[in-house]
Amino acid sequence: MPRWEHGSQERLKQAAMELFDEQGFEGTSAVQIAQRAGVTTRTFFRYFPDKQSILFVDADLLRAALLQGIHDAPDVTEPLAVVVRALVDFDWEGLGPRESQRRRDAMIRSNPELLERELNKQQQMSDAFGYALRQRGVEPPAAELAARVGIQVFQASYLEWLAADGETDLATVVNASMSTLAAIMPAVTRLT
Amino acid sequence: MPRWEHGSQERLKQAAMELFDEQGFEGTSAVQIAQRAGVTTRTFFRYFPDKQSILFVDADLLRAALLQGIHDAPDVTEPLAVVVRALVDFDWEGLGPRESQRRRDAMIRSNPELLERELNKQQQMSDAFGYALRQRGVEPPAAELAARVGIQVFQASYLEWLAADGETDLATVVNASMSTLAAIMPAVTRLT
Numbered sequence: 001m002p003r004w005e006h007g008s009q010e011r012l013k014q015a016a017m018e019l020f021d022e023q024g025f026e027g028t029s030a031v032q033i034a035q036r037a038g039v040t041t042r043t044f045f046r047y048f049p050d051k052q053s054i055l056f057v058d059a060d061l062l063r064a065a066l067l068q069g070i071h072d073a074p075d076v077t078e079p080l081a082v083v084v085r086a087l088v089d090f091d092w093e094g095l096g097p098r099e100s101q102r103r104r105d106a107m108i109r110s111n112p113e114l115l116e117r118e119l120n121k122q123q124q125m126s127d128a129f130g131y132a133l134r135q136r137g138v139e140p141p142a143a144e145l146a147a148r149v150g151i152q153v154f155q156a157s158y159l160e161w162l163a164a165d166g167e168t169d170l171a172t173v174v175n176a177s178m179s180t181l182a183a184i185m186p187a188v189t190r191l192t
Numbered sequence: 193m194p195r196w197e198h199g200s201q202e203r204l205k206q207a208a209m210e211l212f213d214e215q216g217f218e219g220t221s222a223v224q225i226a227q228r229a230g231v232t233t234r235t236f237f238r239y240f241p242d243k244q245s246i247l248f249v250d251a252d253l254l255r256a257a258l259l260q261g262i263h264d265a266p267d268v269t270e271p272l273a274v275v276v277r278a279l280v281d282f283d284w285e286g287l288g289p290r291e292s293q294r295r296r297d298a299m300i301r302s303n304p305e306l307l308e309r310e311l312n313k314q315q316q317m318s319d320a321f322g323y324a325l326r327q328r329g330v331e332p333p334a335a336e337l338a339a340r341v342g343i344q345v346f347q348a349s350y351l352e353w354l355a356a357d358g359e360t361d362l363a364t365v366v367n368a369s370m371s372t373l374a375a376i377m378p379a380v381t382r383l384t
Contacts, residue, residue, distance in 0.1 A: 081378040088384050115315070116308035123311055141352070141372050148344035149373065156336050171384040178381035180333050181341065185377060186273040189370035192280050192363040 009047050009057075011037040016054045017100060025051075025107050025114070052114060055104060058095055059121050063128060065090055070132040079138045083129055083150030088174050102162045126151050153177050201239050201249075203229040208246040209292060217243075217299050217306070244306060247296060250287055251313050255320060257282050262324040271330045275321055275342030280366050294354045318343050345369050 015036035019028040030051050034044040048054055069086030076082050095101060108114040129147035134140055157174040164173070207228035211220040222243050226236040240246055261278030268274050287293060300306040321339035326332055349366040356365070 078376065078378045080376045081383055085383050112312070116312055119311035119315055120304070120308050123307070141348070141369065142376050144348050145345065145369060145373050146376050148348055149341050152340035152344055153337065156333070156340055160333070175382045175384065177333065177337060178378070178383060181337050182377055182381050184270065184272045184334050184338050185374055186270045186370070189374050190367045191273055191277050191370060192367065 008037070008039050008043055012039065012044060012047055013054055013057065016051065017103070020107060021103060025111055052117065055108065055114060056117060056121060062090060062095075063125055066125070067128060067132050070129060070136065073136070076133060076136045076138055079133050079142055079146035080150050080153075082133070083146050084153055084174060084178065087150065087154040088171050092170060098162065098166070105159070105162055122151060122155070149181075153181060200229070200231050200235055204231065204236060204239055205246055205249065208243065209295070212299060213295060217303055244309060247300065247306060248309060248313065254282060254287075255317055258317070259320060259324050262321060262328065265328070268325060268328045268330055271325050271334055271338035272342050272345075274325070275338050276345055276366060276370065278321075279342065279346040280363050284362060290354065290358070297351070297354055314343060314347070341373075345373060 012033060016028070016033045019032055019036055028051065030044050030048075031041050033051060033054075034041045037044075048057070066086045069089055070076075070082055073082045073086070092101070108118050126147045129150065130140075130143045133143035133146055138146065154174065157170065157177040160177075161168060161170045161173045204225060208220070208225045211224055211228055220243065222236050222240075223233050225243060225246075226233045229236075240249070258278045261281055262268075262274055265274045265278070284293070300310050318339045321342065322332075322335045325335035325338055330338065346366065349362065349369040352369075353360060353362045353365045
């Protein structure tokens with residue numbers, strides 16, 4: 001992709017986040033985003049099918065990086081640890097400052113349509129993780145649970161981290177969540 | 193609610209499931225469902241805002257029963273077990289034969305709009321469970337994880353149960369999933 005094109009995409013993202021902040025997600029149109037970014041509306045639609053997509057543009061990047069993490073894990077005898085580690089090791093700071101991640105999260109949570117899309121992405125991620133673990137030789141039920149539970153542990157930690165002050169680091173919160181999970185595992189797993 | 197009204201709702205559900213089966217979800221209209229159920233279209237819309245809602249009509253019932261289960265649990269020192277037990281103890285057979293639950297699930301998974309709605313319901317359920325556990329005095333991080341992880345353990349088990357033959361019982365699958373989860377807990381929870 002020529003540099004100027006990459007530049008347009010970045011500028012569109014930046015402009016969208018500014019406008020969403022200033023006048024809300026619903027109140028912002030694709031035309032306004034293009035204007036603020038200094039590109040034509042046609043250019044906007046070359047990058048994004050709609051304004052929603054701007055909020056999810058990093059998701060594919062994230063997914064590819066995480067699957068690579070599972071693929072490259074030195075061993076998979078502890079598949080839950082593999083999933084959680086892949087999630088923690090991702091360069092979350094690279095997605096922008098915590099404050100902008102916080103705003104993105106608040107925006108998604110306050111809009112049912114965006115929330116559904118976010119949950120859908122999580123589901124797809126869980127399916128992909130389960131598949132990647134099976135490819136590495138993990139038994140299907142263990143792969144499935146490691147993917148599902150790993151994402152939940154991470155998600156709970158990520159939200160706690162977003163809400164926390166600037167000092168707290170994500171890995172610390174995730175370690176604490178893993179300890180909490182270990183502590184709530186029932187002594188006897190035969191429940192009924 | 194007078195008996196005939198309850199009867200209409202049941203008939204509408206029954207008619208909808210039949211038509212969805214025969215001609216697909218997309219190919220079925222509210223008008224056709226009302227006709228098959230022997231009620232007016234107006235009656236249809238008195239019960240359901242749209243045909244999607246028919247597939248989710250049991251969700252509120254389920255949620256209320258599950259929250260009651262958490263509320264009534266004799267103790268909550270093992271909150272994950274409380275959540276999973278509430279889910280297993282629900283009268284799943286009461287929602288209809290496994291075959292019709294299987295068809296409902298396949299229908300939801302093949303329609304992105306329905307899947308998003310289903311995921312949304314799961315998210316709301318998780319929030320409600322977390323809240324109910326906190327009300328019972330469980331620490332917030334443990335409550336949050338127990339709710340999220342319990343739902344995932346159950347969901348993975350439920351799908352396995354749906355796919356299994358007629359002999360397998362849901363509680364057996366859930367017990368196996370809990371053992372698998374215990375087996376994949378990392379020996380050391382400090383991951384990074």
